[in-house]
Amino acid sequence: MKTMIPIDPASTQAVTSLGREQPRDELSLHGETLARLRDYIVEGNIPDGGRIPERQLCEMFGISRTPLREALKVLASEGLVDLLPNRGARVRQLSEQDLRELFDVMGGLEALAGRLACENITDHEIADIERLHYEMYGYYLHRDMPGYFRVNQLIHQKIVEASRNATLLATYGSFAGRIRRIRYSANFARKRERWGEAMREHETILDALRRRAGDELSDILFRHLRQKRAAAVEHLSEGAAATGAPTSTSSTP
Amino acid sequence: MKTMIPIDPASTQAVTSLGREQPRDELSLHGETLARLRDYIVEGNIPDGGRIPERQLCEMFGISRTPLREALKVLASEGLVDLLPNRGARVRQLSEQDLRELFDVMGGLEALAGRLACENITDHEIADIERLHYEMYGYYLHRDMPGYFRVNQLIHQKIVEASRNATLLATYGSFAGRIRRIRYSANFARKRERWGEAMREHETILDALRRRAGDELSDILFRHLRQKRAAAVEHLSEGAAATGAPTSTSSTP
């Protein structure tokens, strides 16, 4: 057994600072832990449905269980983990249904963002997005999927930012995090045949944005996300078929 | 020194049943406390910007600080409370800007709900909503504001439920809770002159729903919420003017 010794302030400080490159004004261990644990999970360090080892993570982060458990409750409310009474926390496994729902909500949020962006976006911001659009087109022509994907995400992000709605931005970010795990978990890539279609959709997005046609952009963005949804669900079921992992949340013991 | 008041299971169960999001058989003190504290705050038992007395609430709920503090972190992530480092938790005071943002997000979620509802709603559900609509019209004719308001909320709830998207439903509920505080805090009532307009909007909502015109319903619902937004912001600024309370979040000490 370990002999717990009262820790003097100096050593506590040392433990806290381990692994931290930024001396940010993060005052609370809770906030720090929350961000670190969320990243840890979103980046896929724990497999889908995998148990979250409290004690181990405490040692890893150099903290006690209290702030870690607080972070777990928050992540559970965000939908990233499941909390099983007396049986610990597990990384939430998304079913196909979950994924469809999540993409539809993302679609709704982007549709809203597009609508609001048309009300608030500046010419300068549109020019920015146009630049990104042509950069993305370049990646498309060169068949550079990772580059395309990165800029694509950036364009959507810029539209949400142009909505001038911090609440929407935060909500969008939270949902994006829940979906992002999937991308890390495997080489999530749009089917080739859909790629050209997506590129054309982006043309119409840019066009509606230029004309500041809110209703129209709203519809286009929702449908665009529906296409992404189809690709994601397809990807998930293929991945499940390959590994034999269940895709439904119905856990009958 | 401490007079802990043990709570019998029956009473806690009763309080829990007020909760919306987690209708499961809550075993954990954390989940129980979360629901209770959320209701306590949403119902306006603590004034806007007011300090949340940890110790007092612990005694009130008959629990220790650990589960209460866990609940506070979750409520902070939901946007209901602010966590000030070393200075405790406070009920989040909504600025006019916050309120505008919240109503726009609600508008986006309802617009999405309307779109999805048109894909999934059954004839039976439409008939249900029609019935509610005419019931609401009755309240309108009798100038029964509370009755109107209650059924109005119910109609919107039914549309969100008809979307068949549990994620959307939960998110909608969470945002509704953040706004609901305002309603409790004062006699939030739509201006008379806008009442007729709102009633007409509901006619078009029902019409679009009957025709299952998703794009159209989506637009109508967003605009409908924009009207509500205007009323809410107006109400907030009037209330602020009356009490002399600040409406902005900029807290310069």
Added chain:
DNA sequence: ACCATCAATATTGCATTCAATTTTTGATTC
């Protein structure tokens, strides 16, 4: 061999304790 049973062990949920702040109080000075 296979499966049930039960003790040993580990983990969880919450309470309690402790150090570090912040807030309040009360004396003191101008």
Added chain:
DNA sequence: GAATCAAAAATTGAATGCAATATTGATGGT
């Protein structure tokens, strides 16, 4: 009498302790 400041008290953030609950592993019966 108002302003200032130090000591006391209260409050907060986090660590640790402990009972209750799961999980594991050994044992014995079929």
